Amino acid sequence: MGVRVCVVGKGGREHALAVSLAREADVVVCPGNQGMELLGVTCSDTPPEAVEADLFVIGPEEPLVDGLADRLRAGGKRVFGPGADGARLEGSKAWMKELLVEAGVPTARHGSFTREEQAISFLRAMDPPYVVKTDGLAAGKGVLVTEDRSEAEDAVRRYMSGEAFGDAGRTVVIEEGLYGRELSVLAVCDGQRATPLPPARDHKRLLDGDAGPNTGGMGAYSPVPDADDVLVERVMDECVEPTLDALRRTGVDYRGVLYAGLMITADGPKVLEYNVRFGDPEAQAVLPRLGEGLLELLASAADGSLRVEPNVRDVASVTVVCATEGYPTTPRTGDPIEGLDEVVGLPGVEVFSAGVARDPMGRPVTAGGRVLAVTGLGGDLVAARDAAYAAVTRLRWEGMHFRRDIGATF
Numbered sequence: 139m140g141v142r143v144c145v146v147g148k149g150g151r152e153h154a155l156a157v158s159l160a161r162e163a164d165v166v167v168c169p170g171n172q173g174m175e176l177l178g179v180t181c182s183d184t185p186p187e188a189v190e191a192d193l194f195v196i197g198p199e200e201p202l203v204d205g206l207a208d209r210l211r212a213g214g215k216r217v218f219g220p221g222a223d224g225a226r227l228e229g230s231k232a233w234m235k236e237l238l239v240e241a242g243v244p245t246a247r248h249g250s251f252t253r254e255e256q257a258i259s260f261l262r263a264m265d266p267p268y269v270v271k272t273d274g275l276a277a278g279k280g281v282l283v284t285e286d287r288s289e290a291e292d293a294v295r296r297y298m299s300g301e302a303f304g305d306a307g308r309t310v311v312i313e314e315g316l317y318g319r320e321l322s323v324l325a326v327c328d329g330q331r332a333t334p335l336p337p338a339r340d341h342k343r344l345l346d347g348d349a350g351p352n353t354g355g356m357g358a359y360s361p362v363p364d365a366d367d368v369l370v371e372r373v374m375d376e377c378v379e380p381t382l383d384a385l386r387r388t389g390v391d392y393r394g395v396l397y398a399g400l401m402i403t404a405d406g407p408k409v410l411e412y413n414v415r416f417g418d419p420e421a422q423a424v425l426p427r428l429g430e431g432l433l434e435l436l437a438s439a440a441d442g443s444l445r446v447e448p449n450v451r452d453v454a455s456v457t458v459v460c461a462t463e464g465y466p467t468t469p470r471t472g473d474p475i476e477g478l479d480e481v482v483g484l485p486g487v488e489v490f491s492a493g494v495a496r497d498p499m500g501r502p503v504t505a506g507g508r509v510l511a512v513t514g515l516g517g518d519l520v521a522a523r524d525a526a527y528a529a530v531t532r533l534r535w536e537g538m539h540f541r542r543d544i545g546a547t548f
Contacts, residue, residue, distance in 0.1 A: 330382075
């Protein structure tokens with residue numbers, strides 16, 4: 139094909155990126171996982187800095203916060219992913235909130251604290267629901283939303299002591315609870331301009347009916363019927379573009395995905411958080427909806443000169459995450475995965491490997507909390523959902539868990 143792309147990361151998001159980009163380029167995933175290899179993806183343990191490629195696409199937040207994009211660019215590489223300065227948007231929720239206020243972006247009333255007594259006092263002056271977040275990275279699990287103030291106060295103590303999330307929680311951000319429907323808008327940015335990918339809605343809670351603890355994400359769907367083009371344009375005008383402008387004023391040349399996690403309230407969209415990379419599992423729902431052209435889209439953004447719009451196919455997607463027993467706190471691993479060969483190749487189904495390894499006989503076994511993301515595609519969300527769950531029911535391992543209501547209500 140001539141063009142070589144290195145996707146950095148090892149989860150389902152990176153698998154989805156690899157599959158989409160492989161339509162137009164040779165792709166290697168560093169380090170990837172053994173489940174991806176079973177499904178035909180080339181993986182390598184070579185450090186990204188030592189890989190020769192025409193484009194590097196960095197998947198997870200940790201290497202972005204750690205400055206991998208800066209190191210690659212310093213070596214003359216073309217990179218899709220922000221430098222460490224822009225990655226602070228996700229690396230520090232307190233800094234992100236300050237930037238939103240400076241940019242005039244609508245968001246929840248909030249406070250940031252490094253002292254427990256001040257945080258508790260702020261909580262006691264608020265009405266429920268209470269939202270408590272770690273300032274630093276916590277793999278999508280450092281957010282508590284509760285009606286119970288004593289639970290919120292206990293979270294503050296566990297976060298700030300380091301018991302729950304180590305240094306990531308020693309600064310906490312406390313927010314007022316917002317009412318509405320959540321929405322994810324992922325925008326491709328070239329430092330000056332931004333263009334949105336199709337919006338998605340994810341399901342963060344572990345259990346049906348949005349019960350149980352927060353997770354890294356148990357499923358997602360796209361399109362979102364209540365998020366039409368008018369709403370997406372409003373999100374871009376009121377949230378994404380002012381944020382990009384504010385970053386530029388601080389000297390940040392932001393080239394990568396700016397992922398706005400939003401609450402659509404009665405007063406309009408408000409930013410709950412920003413992520414600096416493709417969402418997981420949103421990527422597994424959004425990327426299969428794109429036709430050819432993703433390579434040029436990401437490469438032109440990396441060059442600082444967006445030249446194309448996303449090529450969106452007229453197809454709906456529903457992604458169901460299959461997890462292990464004990465996820466998200468103490469995931470059980472090492473169990474044989476059955477049915478994978480039955481699911482791969484089903485029409486209208488894509489399977490993305492997140493936590494899969496091979497046993498000594500080469501058979502797939504569970505190797506993480508979120509094991510597989512199964513995406514169903516169809517002419518509408520009902521058909522896509524039917525395809526996803528028809529595939530999921532063919533998969534089996536001891537303690538396998540998945541939500542049965544992903545995309546059930548639109």
